[in-house]
Amino acid sequence: MAKMSLERIVFVVLGCWVGLLSLACMIIFWLLTSQLVLSILMMLPFTMLFSYVAMVQYSRLLGFYIGINGHLDAIINGDHRRRVRRRFEHGLGFDIQDKLINLSKEIHLAHTRYDQSKLIIYDLLEELDLPMLILNEKSQLIRANGAFSNFTGYAWQLQQKKLADRFGLHRVGETWEFTDFDINKRWLIRHSKLYHDGKAHELLIFIDQHSTIRKTQTEAWQKLIRVIKHEIGNSLTPIQSLSLSLSENEPLTPGGQKILSIIHKRAVGLQSFINAYVQCSKRPEPNYRLTSIKNVYQRIKVLFPEGKLVLDGDLIEFVSDPALLEQTLINLIKNAFEASEAEQLVVLRCFTKSNQVFIEVADRGCGIQNLENIQTPFYSTKENGQGLGLELCRSLIESQQGELHIKNRKNEKGAIARITLPLHHPSSPHKG
Numbered sequence: 001m002a003k004m005s006l007e008r009i010v011f012v013v014l015g016c017w018v019g020l021l022s023l024a025c026m027i028i029f030w031l032l033t034s035q036l037v038l039s040i041l042m043m044l045p046f047t048m049l050f051s052y053v054a055m056v057q058y059s060r061l062l063g064f065y066i067g068i069n070g071h072l073d074a075i076i077n078g079d080h081r082r083r084v085r086r087r088f089e090h091g092l093g094f095d096i097q098d099k100l101i102n103l104s105k106e107i108h109l110a111h112t113r114y115d116q117s118k119l120i121i122y123d124l125l126e127e128l129d130l131p132m133l134i135l136n137e138k139s140q141l142i143r144a145n146g147a148f149s150n151f152t153g154y155a156w157q158l159q160q161k162k163l164a165d166r167f168g169l170h171r172v173g174e175t176w177e178f179t180d181f182d183i184n185k186r187w188l189i190r191h192s193k194l195y196h197d198g199k200a201h202e203l204l205i206f207i208d209q210h211s212t213i214r215k216t217q218t219e220a221w222q223k224l225i226r227v228i229k230h231e232i233g234n235s236l237t238p239i240q241s242l243s244l245s246l247s248e249n250e251p252l253t254p255g256g257q258k259i260l261s262i263i264h265k266r267a268v269g270l271q272s273f274i275n276a277y278v279q280c281s282k283r284p285e286p287n288y289r290l291t292s293i294k295n296v297y298q299r300i301k302v303l304f305p306e307g308k309l310v311l312d313g314d315l316i317e318f319v320s321d322p323a324l325l326e327q328t329l330i331n332l333i334k335n336a337f338e339a340s341e342a343e344q345l346v347v348l349r350c351f352t353k354s355n356q357v358f359i360e361v362a363d364r365g366c367g368i369q370n371l372e373n374i375q376t377p378f379y380s381t382k383e384n385g386q387g388l389g390l391e392l393c394r395s396l397i398e399s400q401q402g403e404l405h406i407k408n409r410k411n412e413k414g415a416i417a418r419i420t421l422p423l424h425h426p427s428s429p430h431k432g
Helices: 006-033 036-076 091-127 146-152 181-186 209-249 254-280 293-301 322-339 389-398
Strands: 132-135 141-144 169-172 175-178 187-196 199-208 289-292 308-313 317-320 345-353 356-362 403-408 415-422 428-431
Touching: 006 036, 036 091, 091 141, 132 146, 175 181, 175 187, 181 187, 199 209, 209 254, 289 293, 289 322, 293 308, 293 322, 293 345, 317 322, 317 415, 322 345, 322 356, 322 389, 322 415, 389 403
Parallel strands: 289 428, 308 345
Antiparallel strands: 132 141, 132 199, 169 175, 187 199, 289 317, 345 356, 356 415, 403 415
16 A cells, blocks of 8 residues: 555545535435435535635644744754744644754754864864864865964965875875875874764874974983983082182192192083083074075075085075074084085085975085984084084974984985975064
8 A cells, every 4th residue: 555645644634524524414404404405505515614624724734744844954954043833832733843942952052062062173173283184075175273284385274175195195994194105204194083064074193203202302311411410510519619629728739739620620521511411402492584595505605714615406495593594504514524525515405395495414525423323412423522513403403393314425425414394484574
């Protein structure tokens, strides 16, 4: 048996009701008049009255049904402000209307709370310094944070609806990776499911593994130097004071005087060394400005009048702290000239790749022995070196969210110090 719609069922029920009432009226008139034709004629006005009442009720019920259906459609489509028109003041119809109104209010309240929670999540994403993005079911970007904008070099709002592969991302099984080998080696991608506007999306978080390791190392060294400063520094102060007092106030042999002088000088030297490294471990706050590599080169070149320093690569402009960058380059170029023979060139090279600035100082000297220890604090290959120069350089670059790496040339003599900086930073319009 075919299923009937609700409208047809109501129509059939009301039709049967009209037919039964009309038949009852005809029977009553026939019993009273004993004339069938007259009874039928007298029944017709009542039949029309019953039909009119039935149609009014049918229209009322049909309007109630259409109203409920429209209200449910509005809820499904996210319109929770629509209200049900009350067509009944009591009975089952009134209960249904009342429950729909309460349901709409509850859904509206839940949706408001959801919107507030979503805004809180977005605010939290924006505050975090890890690049984050949200992809829809088509792997299109629908949301990201400021750190992601810095990572790509463009505001994420201008990149909405772009596919993940436009950002160098591709799916490998259930995980995500970068298509670029070097970037993939450095950045780890964490991902999880995220329900956004009722749909399952993916949240991707980029974690800089090098930065995390380096941060752990820096914290360990800073903790160590604090211990050294406290424990050794507290001992050096009385040693300096006592050695100076004995030397000035006590009669000593020339040999004893010499020994006390050596003790005093070594204590002062060690204290100066500790203070220098404590100062080195404190990262300065960068003052970002528009920086021209050509201007930086011209200012540095005058400091090495006898050295052959040449500029190669792109004459680009980028955002950095010019003072911190120049100090770093001066130290690296000085090291390059010291490792090179007379008349050998030292090349300052600059180029961009993947929204990063690369600045290299390359020489053709003897290269670096024990390369794995070259950036370890206190380690030096120089006879009178303290092992703080490269540590200071790295600290200055990392304060600008950059990196410093040093390596020997392949298949030829010499070494290369490479500085990596983000291409885009919050900057002022001044040029450095």
